[in-house]
Amino acid sequence: MSPAPTGYAIRAMTLADIDAVMDIAACLPEAPHWRRAAFEGSLNAEDGPRRVVFVAEDTQTSQLAGFAVASLTPPDSELESIAVTSAAQRRGVGRSLWQSLAEVLAAGGASRTFLEVRASNLRAQAFYRSLGFGEVGRRPTYYADPAEDAVILRCNPR
Ligand SMILES: CC(C)(COP(=O)(O)OP(=O)(O)OC[C@H]1O[C@@H](n2cnc3c(N)ncnc32)[C@H](O)[C@@H]1OP(=O)(O)O)[C@@H](O)C(=O)NCCC(=O)NCCS
Numbered sequence: 234m235s236p237a238p239t240g241y242a243i244r245a246m247t248l249a250d251i252d253a254v255m256d257i258a259a260c261l262p263e264a265p266h267w268r269r270a271a272f273e274g275s276l277n278a279e280d281g282p283r284r285v286v287f288v289a290e291d292t293q294t295s296q297l298a299g300f301a302v303a304s305l306t307p308p309d310s311e312l313e314s315i316a317v318t319s320a321a322q323r324r325g326v327g328r329s330l331w332q333s334l335a336e337v338l339a340a341g342g343a344s345r346t347f348l349e350v351r352a353s354n355l356r357a358q359a360f361y362r363s364l365g366f367g368e369v370g371r372r373p374t375y376y377a378d379p380a381e382d383a384v385i386l387r388c389n390p391r
Pocket residue numbers: 261263264265315316317318321322323324325326327328329349350351354355356357359360361363
């Protein structure tokens with residue numbers, strides 16, 4: 234697995250992490266706010282497409298600093314959710330979560346990864362572009378509350 238920034242470790246998410254992961258998302262208005270059942274489903278191999286789900290852990294406090302969820306449907310994959318706590322942002326945690334996911338997605342047969350992001354979420358778009366994602370389309374009025382276009386981004390992890 235790719236090295237994490239100093240002070241953080243990347244590992245697979247478990248059921249015991251879901252409360253902390255939902256707390257992280259709840260504090261970040263731009264993060265997708267999944268229900269508990271959606272996180273539980275992402276950890277259940279028999280529930281839909283194969284998911285790759287990682288968390289970033291502060292190695293001193295054992296508290297979670299972020300998480301990321303991807304689905305794998307070779308040759309495609311989708312980065313479904315990624316979030317890092319405000320306190321841990323801009324330290325390379327998000328990049329490390331993505332790199333760890335990308336290794337597993339490529340090993341599982343994915344040659345490209347897609348994602349959707351709100352057109353107004355320019356911070357996330359800057360993050361994704363720094364990882365090598367580029368715009369391939371838009372879905373008009375894809376999001377509600379507030380209504381907004383989705384920007385579709387694609388990256389070829391291998
Ligand atoms: C998007 C997000 C996951 C990035 O996580 P992060 O750990 O802060 O990102 P990293 O530190 O790994 O950043 C890697 C690079 O991405 C770019 N980047 C990250 N955040 C950025 C920002 N706010 N503005 C501009 N560029 C940014 C930079 O190029 C950065 O490299 P640098 O710090 O050396 O300049 C985090 O900001 C977040 O959780 N946002 C709220 C939730 C969200 O919007 N999720 C995506 C929904 S689709």
